[in-house]
Amino acid sequence: MIDKRKRLLIADDNKEEREQIAHFFSAKGHEVIQAESSKEALSLSIRERIDAAILKGQLPGLTGYDIAPIIKKINPNIHIILLLGKEFNDDGIEDNKIDFFDCFEEPLNLDRLNQKISCT
Structure with missing residues (x-):
């Protein structure tokens, strides 16, 4: 059960994966905004309120x-x-100097991701 409806931004250049995640969270009652590029994700994060x-x-x-x-x-x-593919190198995270709420490796477990979103 959702404590509160969230507005989520999903940025993934793989349309099939992005839409699968979007459909999953929409079915859970969240509002989902999709971006297929980093440029689009940045633009949406400026224009929209995102949780x-x-x-x-x-x-x-x-x-x-x-x-x-x-x-x-x-x-x-x-x-x-952050969604991490097989090419994941944890140096990128350390160099970034940002505390990610969480990181998930592929293949993605949507139920686990949903538990984490519920904590936001």
């Missing part, structure tokens, strides 16, 4: 690692969750 951002670590151009601190400056209260 949590789910960012793919390896977006083309600016990565999820790159845009996370920018989004955090725009909205200091946002919770950022």
